[in-house]
Every structure is written in structure tokens, then in C-alpha cells.
Amino acid sequence: MPARRIIPCLDVKGGRVVKGVRFRNHEDVGDIAELSARYSSEGADELVFYDIAASPEARAVEPEWVSQVARLIDIPFCVAGGIRSVDDARARLFAGADKISVNSPALADPGLIDALAYEFGSQCVVVGVDSRPVEGDWRVHQYTGDPDKTAALPRRTLDWVREAVDRGAGEIVLNCMDSDGVREGYDIDQLSAVREVCTVPLIASGGAGAVQHFADVFRAAHVDGALAASVFHRGVIAIPELKTYLLEAGIEVRP
């Protein structure tokens, strides 16, 4: 299999990179271009940009900053937030994004996944899934960028992941909401369960607090990549040191 990917996630709100705890109370952590260039040069394997306010406010990310990032960096990046149509996706892909990620709009209209895969190929289409346990089962949540609109859905997470892959998703990013921002490790149980049903690349999101957490999630949940935000933005973990640690632990990463 390819090298395991280390993916800094840049949550974008109002043109700045922000970070919240358990998806709430967002605070400013830096400039989009500055952080993109830094992570790219430090050895990040990919970047993900989430316009976290895009879906609730019914607007899509601006291709201008997408182009700015595409000019700057020489690693792949994915853009998420408010993409509800093939045209929205095309604007971002033609502005230089390598992949687009859909979440809430795909829950509202699952056929969007089929349409995107048909038009651009599955390799461009990432489905983000926000999930947490509800009454003993993992359930998908919608509109998690805005605490006032966040809602649990009747959909079981494992069913939704299967459906998304069947419809043409080329990659799944599983955001484990209860782990997000608390830095106590990835949700290995939930990720392992999703791994069982997910035949496309699976990216873990939510909970990274120490280098050991990355080794744990790669070994125990067999994910293809691990996404993290605050530990990178705040300098708790430096990517070169993380990669050295993983290589010494016998986990293949791009040096």
C-alpha cells in the first residue's frame, strides 16, 4: 500500500484558519497561504481545507483562495465546504484543487455523489462524515460547522459509508466528533468498524494529541491517512519529528 499520509487540516472561516474544541468556539490560528506553505515545506503529504461555515450559511468557498494555494504548494489538496452541485465542484477543481469533499449537501441529496463521480471521476470525490455514538450506535451528524444547526440524523454511520462508496466516493474522511479537539487519541473503535466496510482510502480525523496517537491509529485501525489540526497549528507536534517517529516505529511514511 502507499505510504501512510499525514494531513494537516485547515478549518477556514472568514478567510482565516480557525480551530474550535468539539466543533465549537472557533478561534483564529493563522493565515491560509502562510500555513499552507509551511506545512507543504515541512513534509505534509496533503492538505485539507474545510470552510466550516459554508454549509449552514448556504454559500460556497471562494475559488480565489483555492487558486492562491494551488500556485503556492506542490502537494495535493482537498477543498470542502458548501459544495452542492457539479458546478460548485468544477469551479474548485478548475481553480486547482485536486479533490473536493462533500458532507452535509451529500446527506441532503446522496445523488450528488454519483453526479460528481460521473463528471470528474471517483478519485476527485471525497465524502466527509461527521459521526458520534447515539444510543449505542454510530450516527451521522449534519451541519456540524454551526453548533445551533448541528443535527443527528437517523442514518447509521456504517450504512452511510457503504452507500457513499457504492455511489462513487473515492475517499472517506471520518470525523469522530467526540474525539475532536480534545487530543486524547483517535477513536480507534469507530475507525476500525468503518475500515471494515470502507473499500476506498479512509482518513482518520479527530483526537490527535501526541505522536503515539498516529502510530496507534495506523496500526490498530489500518487507516490510509491521519488528519489533524490543532496539534500542528499550535506546534505541539512538528511534522518532521512525527515522521521520524513513525519511520522508527516501522510505519511507512514519505520521509
Added chain:
Amino acid sequence: MAVALIDTGCSNLFSVQAALDRLGATHTLSRSPAEAERADRLILPGVGAAGPAMARLRASGWVEALQTEKRPLLGICLGMQLLFDRSEEGGVDTLGLIPGAVRRLPRPDGGVWPHMGWSRLHLESESPLTANLGEGAYAYFVHGYAADPGAATIASTEHGRTFSAIVQHENVFGCQFHPERSAEAGSTILRNFIELSDAALSGN
């Protein structure tokens, strides 16, 4: 030195243009062969499926033009797959510039399909395209189909099976990965393509 980017109408060209800008190369977008007349190099990028891409190339006159092309040509990702005789994806005949076929990659045991991520390039034979590229460099791949290893293989990698990662047949080159998104290794390969000398081409 000017590079013509062949516009297949379904490709994400911006990241290739940006990579050429970072290397200081002049480039133009060419919908038809006439628009590429003054270029010294051609790049055939590609994201999408083989069938629609071939239909667009045929409609714009590129299929016939590429079959007699003498300038250095670099196919990227789907663009590389189109260089072969045919593709299993949609069962279409492709450009036929390099002998061989493109087949679907199997899903590895316990693994995933498509092949998405950074894999190592294993150098199989010499080419000016891989000058200064060490053995085992990582490149970024995103694809579900690939060409079998053959006489044109310069570098290989594997996902489910071993396949051609870089090919060269005379003036025709291909990269199954995205050099524009493969950090330093990708820049080295693109720079080598831009700086190819006639001597290097004829000597191979």
C-alpha cells in the same frame, strides 16, 4: 522554451500550469494542434475517463496530430494511459504511441481501490526524464487503471500488481503519478522534461 498544454476540456490544468510557473517555464493552453504550433514541448494532462477524453481529443484534431508528433510529449496520469494502444476503462482504443494496454488495477487483499497516495518509484532503465532522481523517490498517485510493465518502462511501482509509473518510447514520455503534486521528485521530473536536449532524445 515553450510548453503547450493540451486542453482536453475535462482536466484540471491549473495545477500543471502552476507547477510550470514555479519552474519558470513559458506555457500556453492549446485546444487544437494549430494553437500549439510554436511550442517546443507538449504536455497531455488528464483527469477523468479514457472514453470522453479520447472523444474530445478526436474532435479537436489532436488524435491525428499526436500520431505523427516529433516534439517531446509528456502524458500525465490519464494522459499517460492514453499514449498506449487501448484502455480497459470503457474498452476504448487510445492513441497507440506506445505498444501495450491499460488495465484496471486489482484491489489488493485487505487494501483499497483506487490507488491514492504516495508510492515509491523503482527505476528500471535509464531515461533523461529521471536524471538526478534517486531510487525510491515518492510520487503522488491517484488512479484506478494502469499500464503493464513493458519495453517502455522507466520506473515501476505497485498497487495490487506491478505497473509502469514512468514510460518513455522515443519522444513520448508518460508519468502515471502527478509530477505537479509530487513535491521535489515531481519538480525534478518536470524540470528534466523542460530541459531535455536533442542529444538526450536521440541517444536513448
